[in-house]
Amino acid sequence: MNITTIGLDIAKQVFHVIGADERGHQGLKKCLRRxxxxxxxxxxxxxxxxxxxxxxxxxxxxxxxxxGHDVRLMNPRYVKxxxxxxxxxxxxxxxxxxxxxxxxMRFVPLKTPEQLDLQALHRIREGLxxxxxxxxxxxxxxxxxxxxxxxxxxxxxxxxxxxVLEDGDNGLSDLFRxxxxxxxxxxxxxxxxxxxxxATLVRTSATHEVCRRLDEIPGVGAIIATALxxxxxxxxxxxxxxxxxxxMGLVPRQHSTGGKPRLLGISKRGDKRxxxxxxxxARAVVRHAGHKTDPLSLWIQALQARKGTNVAVVAxxxxxxxxxWVIIRREERYQPTLATxx
Numbered sequence: 001m002n003i004t005t006i007g008l009d010i011a012k013q014v015f016h017v018i019g020a021d022e023r024g025h026q027g028l029k030k031c032l033r034r035x036x037x038x039x040x041x042x043x044x045x046x047x048x049x050x051x052x053x054x055x056x057x058x059x060x061x062x063x064x065x066x067x068g069h070d071v072r073l074m075n076p077r078y079v080k081x082x083x084x085x086x087x088x089x090x091x092x093x094x095x096x097x098x099x100x101x102x103x104x105m106r107f108v109p110l111k112t113p114e115q116l117d118l119q120a121l122h123r124i125r126e127g128l129x130x131x132x133x134x135x136x137x138x139x140x141x142x143x144x145x146x147x148x149x150x151x152x153x154x155x156x157x158x159x160x161x162x163x164v165l166e167d168g169d170n171g172l173s174d175l176f177r178x179x180x181x182x183x184x185x186x187x188x189x190x191x192x193x194x195x196x197x198x199a200t201l202v203r204t205s206a207t208h209e210v211c212r213r214l215d216e217i218p219g220v221g222a223i224i225a226t227a228l229x230x231x232x233x234x235x236x237x238x239x240x241x242x243x244x245x246x247x248m249g250l251v252p253r254q255h256s257t258g259g260k261p262r263l264l265g266i267s268k269r270g271d272k273r274x275x276x277x278x279x280x281x282a283r284a285v286v287r288h289a290g291h292k293t294d295p296l297s298l299w300i301q302a303l304q305a306r307k308g309t310n311v312a313v314v315a316x317x318x319x320x321x322x323x324x325w326v327i328i329r330r331e332e333r334y335q336p337t338l339a340t341x342x
Contacts, residue, residue, distance in 0.1 A: 005100060009090075108237075115231075121197060142180070143180070147171075216334040227277055231271050241323070249267045253267045
């Protein structure tokens with residue numbers, strides 16, 4: 001049997017393979033241990049290999065691609081409709097085998113080692129920020145139980161906590177004061193680590209050609225530029241800027257029937273972290289657009305007057321994503337005079 005398509009269900013130690021010929025007849029069924037996967041595929045003729053985009057998928061995609069196979073990663077949401085019968089590993093592999101050759105299937109871009117490095121840097125920085133937020137909120141809650149109110153915000157917390165620790169008349173016990181002091185030291189350590197990672201992102205952006213061009217877009221800095229490169233690479237998986245924006249979840253959801261279109265809020269699909277960063281960048285631009293007279297600021301002011309600030313922010317985030325696709329894919333530079341047309 002001439003196998004042309006393979007569905008590979010990956011796991012930690014046991015992998016399941018379903019293969020089909022050019023007519024879609026599934027005739028290969030195999031279970032492999034982790035150490036035998038690369039050897040097995042190295043002895044197969046070049047095939048289209050479908051893998052679910054999950055933990056470890058990027059590694060296996062790179063390794064199998066190096067063996068000459070056409071590897072395609074798929075969102076689990078799009079593979080689910082192809083599942084036949086009950087869920088098990090072989091049925092999952094069979095669904096991948098069918099889905100990977102479907103003409104309307106959408107694929108997840110493969111990442112280069114450089115992109116994975118940037119992604120790791122962003123993930124670690126984000127985790128440190130979350131850890132710091134947890135410590136700050138926990139400390140604020142504990143102090144609230146002692147009648148001491150610390151205003152919201154990391155800046156207010158940094159200013160207020162040393163005053164609380166130095167105040168000998170606030171009724172705090174030595175034990176509790178020591179615990180708060182230890183937590184404050186942990187927060188300062190996290191501040192240093194976060195600042196270090198942000199400085200690394202800034203240095204990386206300054207030496208990366210695509211990041212330097214992205215940095216020219218209003219609302220885009222080193223963090224957003226490197227996040228875009230880490231997520232999209234050269235954006236070859238997207239036909240146009242709208243598809244790129246839709247991949248980030250910045251376009252409206254649709255619920256239409258009977259020829260009556262009905263648009264809802266944004267879909268919020270794709271990379272939540274990247275979408276959040278771009279929206280925060282757009283919000284900063286909208287905040288300062290009120291007293292400017294350039295074409296983009298005038299466009300923001302008009303939209304803000306008609307639809308409100310939040311809609312203007314998301315619309316600008318959508319525009320930033322489309323402009324970013326042009327800059328990445330077509331290797332162009334940001335042109336302010338054309339910004340309101342994209």
